[in-house]
Amino acid sequence: MVASRDDIVLECRDLGHWFGSNKVLNGINLQISRGQIVALVGPSGSGKSTLLRAILGTHPPRTGEVLMDGASYRSPHRDRGIVYQRYSLLPFLTAQQNVAFGLKLDQTSLAFRCFQFWEWAKLKTEHMDQAAELLDRVGLSAAKDQYPSELSGGMRQRVAIAQALIMRPKLLLLDEPFGALDEATREDLQVMLLKLYSENVEARAKGEQPPYTILIVTHELNEALYVSDRVLGLSQYHHGGSEGAAIVYDKAAPVYRPHAPKELSDFVAQKEELLKAVFSDEVIQHHSEYVSFWEDREKLTVDA
Amino acid sequence: MIRQPISRSWRIGLGIAAILLLMLCYTILSQSRQNTARREQHTVAGKRLTQLAEQQQQLDLQRAKAEAVTAEQPRQRALDRLREQQLKLDKDLLKWRQIEREPNAADRTVPTWGMLIMEGLIRACTPQGDFERKETWILVDFKATAWRLLTGLLLGLAISVFLGILMGCFDPAEAFFLPPFSFFSKVPATAVLPIFFVLVQINFKMYLAIIAFGMLPTLAQSISASVRKDVPEELLFKAYTLGASQFELIWEVIFRQVLPRILDAARLQIGPALVLLVAAEWMVAGEGIGYRLRLFFQRTDMTVVFVYVLLLGLVGLMADYALIWLRRKLCPWFGD
Numbered sequence: 001m002v003a004s005r006d007d008i009v010l011e012c013r014d015l016g017h018w019f020g021s022n023k024v025l026n027g028i029n030l031q032i033s034r035g036q037i038v039a040l041v042g043p044s045g046s047g048k049s050t051l052l053r054a055i056l057g058t059h060p061p062r063t064g065e066v067l068m069d070g071a072s073y074r075s076p077h078r079d080r081g082i083v084y085q086r087y088s089l090l091p092f093l094t095a096q097q098n099v100a101f102g103l104k105l106d107q108t109s110l111a112f113r114c115f116q117f118w119e120w121a122k123l124k125t126e127h128m129d130q131a132a133e134l135l136d137r138v139g140l141s142a143a144k145d146q147y148p149s150e151l152s153g154g155m156r157q158r159v160a161i162a163q164a165l166i167m168r169p170k171l172l173l174l175d176e177p178f179g180a181l182d183e184a185t186r187e188d189l190q191v192m193l194l195k196l197y198s199e200n201v202e203a204r205a206k207g208e209q210p211p212y213t214i215l216i217v218t219h220e221l222n223e224a225l226y227v228s229d230r231v232l233g234l235s236q237y238h239h240g241g242s243e244g245a246a247i248v249y250d251k252a253a254p255v256y257r258p259h260a261p262k263e264l265s266d267f268v269a270q271k272e273e274l275l276k277a278v279f280s281d282e283v284i285q286h287h288s289e290y291v292s293f294w295e296d297r298e299k300l301t302v303d304a
Numbered sequence: 305m306i307r308q309p310i311s312r313s314w315r316i317g318l319g320i321a322a323i324l325l326l327m328l329c330y331t332i333l334s335q336s337r338q339n340t341a342r343r344e345q346h347t348v349a350g351k352r353l354t355q356l357a358e359q360q361q362q363l364d365l366q367r368a369k370a371e372a373v374t375a376e377q378p379r380q381r382a383l384d385r386l387r388e389q390q391l392k393l394d395k396d397l398l399k400w401r402q403i404e405r406e407p408n409a410a411d412r413t414v415p416t417w418g419m420l421i422m423e424g425l426i427r428a429c430t431p432q433g434d435f436e437r438k439e440t441w442i443l444v445d446f447k448a449t450a451w452r453l454l455t456g457l458l459l460g461l462a463i464s465v466f467l468g469i470l471m472g473c474f475d476p477a478e479a480f481f482l483p484p485f486s487f488f489s490k491v492p493a494t495a496v497l498p499i500f501f502v503l504v505q506i507n508f509k510m511y512l513a514i515i516a517f518g519m520l521p522t523l524a525q526s527i528s529a530s531v532r533k534d535v536p537e538e539l540l541f542k543a544y545t546l547g548a549s550q551f552e553l554i555w556e557v558i559f560r561q562v563l564p565r566i567l568d569a570a571r572l573q574i575g576p577a578l579v580l581l582v583a584a585e586w587m588v589a590g591e592g593i594g595y596r597l598r599l600f601f602q603r604t605d606m607t608v609v610f611v612y613v614l615l616l617g618l619v620g621l622m623a624d625y626a627l628i629w630l631r632r633k634l635c636p637w638f639g640d
Contacts, residue, residue: 058541076544087536090543092560092637101556106547110555147637167546 007034008070009170009213010055015064016244017050024050025061026244030232031294032171035200035210037193039224039253040217042234043279047245048217051234052175055215056082068170078106081164081172085179088160089148095159096144099131100124102167134162138192154185158192165212174216178223186223193227194258221274225267228253230293233278238287248287249277252296334414341411349404356397363389412605424607441596441608446615448592452508453574453581456515460577461570463516464523469562471524472531473554481524489521493576494583506588511581518580519573530565531558564631564638571627574620 008031015028024047032038042048053059055066060074068079089098104113104127113120135144138158148156157177164172178186193214200210218224224231233249240246251273254266276282277290310318363386370382415424428442471478497514504510535558543557585594593612600608631638 056541056545058544076541078545078547080545082542082545084538084542087538088542090539090557090561092563092635102546105543105549105552105556109549110552149637149639164545169545 008032009034009068010215011067011070012051012055013065013067015051015054015061015066017047017054017059017061017063018244023242023244025054025246026240027246028064028234030247032213032215034170034213035204036230037197037200037212037214037216037228038230038232039228040215040232040234041219041221041224041249041274041278042245043236044219046234046236048234049175052173052215052217055171056080056173078102078167079170081167081169083157083160083164083172083174083177085176088177089156089163091148094145094147095140095151095155096128096131096135098148098159099134099162099166100127102163103127103130106167131162131166134166135159138162152185153181154189157181157189161189161192168211170213172212172214174214174218176217176219179219190223190227191258194256197227197229197255198258221271222264222267224274225253225270226256226262229255231270231274233274233290235278237278237281237284239284241284247291249274250291250293252293330414331417334416337411337414338416342407345407346404349400349407352400353397353404356393356400359393360397363393412603412607415607415610419607420610423605424609424611428608428611442611442615444591445593445596445612446619448589449581449585449594450619452511452592453515453578456512456581457519457570457574457577459512460516460519460523460573461566464520465527465559465566467520468524468527468566469531469554469558471528472535472562473558478528482528485521485525487521488517489525493518493580497580497584497587500584501588511584514580514584515577519577522576523569523573526569527562527566530562530569534565535561564635567627567631567634571624574623574627578616578620 010030010032012028012030015025015030016023017025028051040048040051050059054061057066057073057076057080060066065072067073068077089095090101093101104124107127108120108123132141132144135141138161140155140158140162143151143155148159151159161172161174161177178189181189193216196212196214200212203210216224216227229252231249231251231253232247234245235241235248236245238246238248251270253270256262273290277287283290367383367386370379370386373379373382410419412419412423429440431438431440433439467477467481471481493514496517500510500514500517504513539557539561540553543553548556581592582594582597585592586598587594589595593616597609597612600606632640
């Protein structure tokens with residue numbers, strides 16, 4: 001699947017942010033096209049969460065702007081879904097109700113729910129059916145009536161992803177979503193993301209819009225390379241590092257099919273490149289060589 | 305070992321043992337009080353009999369003098385008067401000899417179980433008073449107090465929830481309400497009662513205002529703290545991304561998340577609210593638990609007082625369990 005600059009979902013233009021005298025982000029320029037699964041990696045304290053919050057809209061940047069489908073915004077919206085590592089679900093709703101919660105908020109008002117009770121009851125059934133279907137897709141149909149406190153960490157994250165996906169957001173943000181999970185569960189969920197990517201590929205093959213665009217923040221480099229088709233590195237290791245972190249790495253990542261054998265050897269070269277460019281000051285003077293995703297794409301398109 | 309769990313039967317057994325021990329202590333206390341009262345009565349009766357014996361001697365002397373009078377009519381009049389005095393004295397002697405022989409103290413400061421049932425419970429549960437105004441105290445008093453308490457609690461809870469959530473959600477509201485609430489939560493609410501009596505007319509609304517005022521500062525602060533602490537901001541951000549409006553966020557996310565805390569806080573406020581209400585009734589009410597307690601306290605008759613205290617405890621326990629049940633029903637996700 002070739003990413004196209006004609007179909008940009010998210011764009012960050014010269015984005016900067018600071019807290020008092022602590023300069024966090026500086027001159028972030030970024031474009032994500034529809035259907036991409038982008039991994040964002042970086043050292044601790046490099047501002048990954050700040051960038052994510054700016055993109056989500058809950059903490060707008062001090063300078064620059066964030067655009068979705070060409071329109072600038074400074075607040076959260078139903079078009080941008082989020083899955084956090086913790087507190088990802090509403091504890092007072094069952095798994096199914098959690099998934100259906102967004103539809104309820106998005107499609108109805110409090111007045112509608114109070115004064116048009118019968119219509120609401122009918123709509124609610126539809127929402128619950130949709131939620132059940134989605135839960136079935138993420139392999140949780142048996143646990144749909146359980147509360148989050150009764151679910152394991154992995155199940156909770158599956159529900160959280162379903163909860164965000166049911167809204168069909170233009171961009172889904174995942175903030176270290178699998179950070180607190182054991183290795184096996186983590187792999188299961190990574191495969192789930194690869195399945196979403198496969199759906200994107202299928203949709204594009206049919207000439208349809210790919211349904212899922214995902215930006216995943218992770219500190220796990222193997223995970224970043226495995227689940228994404230593009231890796232971004234955010235770091236203060238660049239020549240203007242004292243002014244805040246910038247994108248110092250932007251390249252395509254190997255694409256895997258779900259359940260295809262994971263060739264770790266494929267990762268090694270790129271992982272070392274990432275460690276060099278993002279997590280150390282080895283290439284501080286010429287980091288721009290590693291920000292080449294769009295140039296590489298263009299070359300690829302021309303060659304094709 | 306610390307926190308070693310015990311079996312259910314052990315738990316129940318120990319609970320029953322505590323109640324039985326309490327009853328035994330009360331029995332010993334009441335018996336000892338009755339014995340002391342009997343001894344005191346015996347001493348009083350002895351002293352009284354000595355006085356009566358002296359009166360008898362004087363009466364005998366007067367009778368001898370009267371019989372010595374020669375004129376028929378004055379003698380007869382004097383003897384008649386002395387006969388009447390003798391009759392009264394005989395009655396007194398009989399009464400006090402009886403008391404000296406079998407002192408029946410009937411001390412009501414710590415009544416026996418029998419007195420509690422016969423004089424306290426039965427009197428409280430059967431219609432009392434004259435023909436014009438016959439009423440069953442327990443019904444009248446508990447109805448009056450329960451109605452005041454329930455309405456006051458609901459009013460106080462509604463205001464506290466509204467202001468507590470407002471303070472928890474919006475910094476300006478917190479900055480505005482926190483100073484007065486912090487101040488009033490440190491003032492004992494019972495100390496403010498006289499101000500209420502002076503400022504507000506003594507009627508049903510006054511009791512509501514007292515209860516609501518008593519619970520508002522503490523409850524609103526605790527709800528506000530719960531909103532800030534128990535609702536992580538990630539959950540709020542997430543709700544925004546699911547399309548929640550500001551009001552929906554408060555109603556559908558924040559309120560539902562802190563509801564079990566609100567119910568627990570309300571449960572803990574029943575006690576203080578009842579203290580305030582009984583204190584206010586004690587001072588100014590014409591009916592209600594506080595009023596009846598004052599009446600019987602003034603007569604040092606604790607029979608009805610103990611029955612009321614017992615019933616108050618039971619009603620309090622029932623209210624407590626009712627709220628726990630409600631929390632389990634409304635918030636099954638919260639657990640115990």
